[in-house]
Amino acid sequence: MRKSVAVIVAACFVAVTAGCTAIPDPSSCDPILNTGAASKLVSATGDAGKMPTVSFPTPITTTTLQTTQLSAGDGDTLYPGSVANVQASIYVGSTGELLTATAYDPTAAPLLVTVGKSEAVSAAGTIAASVQCQTVGSRTATVGTVAEFFGADALDPSYGLTNDDALVLVTDVEASYLGRANGALQPLKSGFPAVVTAPNGTPGITLPNENPPTDLEIEVIRKGDGATVKKDDSVVLNYTGVLWNSDGAAGTVFQSTWTDAATPQAVVLAATAMGDDGTSGLVPGFAKALVGQTVGSQVLVVVPPKFGYPEGSSPTDIPEGSTMVFVFDVLGIQ
Numbered sequence: 001m002r003k004s005v006a007v008i009v010a011a012c013f014v015a016v017t018a019g020c021t022a023i024p025d026p027s028s029c030d031p032i033l034n035t036g037a038a039s040k041l042v043s044a045t046g047d048a049g050k051m052p053t054v055s056f057p058t059p060i061t062t063t064t065l066q067t068t069q070l071s072a073g074d075g076d077t078l079y080p081g082s083v084a085n086v087q088a089s090i091y092v093g094s095t096g097e098l099l100t101a102t103a104y105d106p107t108a109a110p111l112l113v114t115v116g117k118s119e120a121v122s123a124a125g126t127i128a129a130s131v132q133c134q135t136v137g138s139r140t141a142t143v144g145t146v147a148e149f150f151g152a153d154a155l156d157p158s159y160g161l162t163n164d165d166a167l168v169l170v171t172d173v174e175a176s177y178l179g180r181a182n183g184a185l186q187p188l189k190s191g192f193p194a195v196v197t198a199p200n201g202t203p204g205i206t207l208p209n210e211n212p213p214t215d216l217e218i219e220v221i222r223k224g225d226g227a228t229v230k231k232d233d234s235v236v237l238n239y240t241g242v243l244w245n246s247d248g249a250a251g252t253v254f255q256s257t258w259t260d261a262a263t264p265q266a267v268v269l270a271a272t273a274m275g276d277d278g279t280s281g282l283v284p285g286f287a288k289a290l291v292g293q294t295v296g297s298q299v300l301v302v303v304p305p306k307f308g309y310p311e312g313s314s315p316t317d318i319p320e321g322s323t324m325v326f327v328f329d330v331l332g333i334q
Helices: 123-130 146-150 284-290
Strands: 043-045 053-055 066-071 083-092 098-101 111-114 139-145 166-177 194-197 203-206 217-223 234-243 253-256 265-268 298-303 324-333
Touching: 043 139, 083 123, 111 123, 123 139, 123 146, 123 166, 139 146, 146 166, 166 324, 194 298, 203 234, 203 324, 284 298, 284 324
Parallel strands: none
Antiparallel strands: 043 053, 066 139, 083 098, 083 111, 083 166, 139 166, 194 203, 217 298, 234 253, 234 265, 234 324, 298 324
């Protein structure tokens, strides 16, 4: 569904201008979930990042969502708003049977979560809450009800579970990334779309009242000091895309990782070839703009039609011949 740019531009946004102070690093962390009697009953063996062997007395019961650290990692701390790459498995509390799990495969797409409390109730949201203040390399056990994991009456009835049945989640934290661009602000040339940024990093984009450029235009808003993106890298990103057309669609947000799923994406820059239906691969101009950027950077790119979707392959919410404007944050390289 299309969203007006006003949906993601709030009164608390701050303008992106030179001379602003740097984004401070967090100095403390308060867990969302505390340990409890039920989560203390869970044990798990096996190497981190591989499917664990999990045991707990059955039936395990709980009335609260609770987390216990099973083993500590020695990596970075997961502060609220940062991004975690995790592997996770969920078990039925009454039987110990495996309900669902991630691939535990380094060649598969990772499960990325934005650390912290999510407004929507979901398994990913429970994981995101449970890993707050953990460190990379940690393994945790979380126990809660079906309703707390998935929302009331949201789980497929074929599983035969009620809202009050207990579930056990075991999570391994494999890696962490920035939650937003934190580089130094750079001056922007005139005639470019203006970008404002919310405290959590969400960008809003205002288009100038003029025709869009016909060439690919790339401007660095914040310059990070992390690793440089290479052409074959898998890059962890947050981004927002809007249309810059002469018709009523101008300014329409057609995609945003900040709002659509509130989850960053890992994109492979080599995947620039579009499928027949336009649903696979990266927009060529988007991929071109990423190469050479550094982790921690926020970048604005104007993608004219010749660098966008091949003719006949545009998604339904992007009219043929559209100029697209992306603002992306480079959060990390896998």
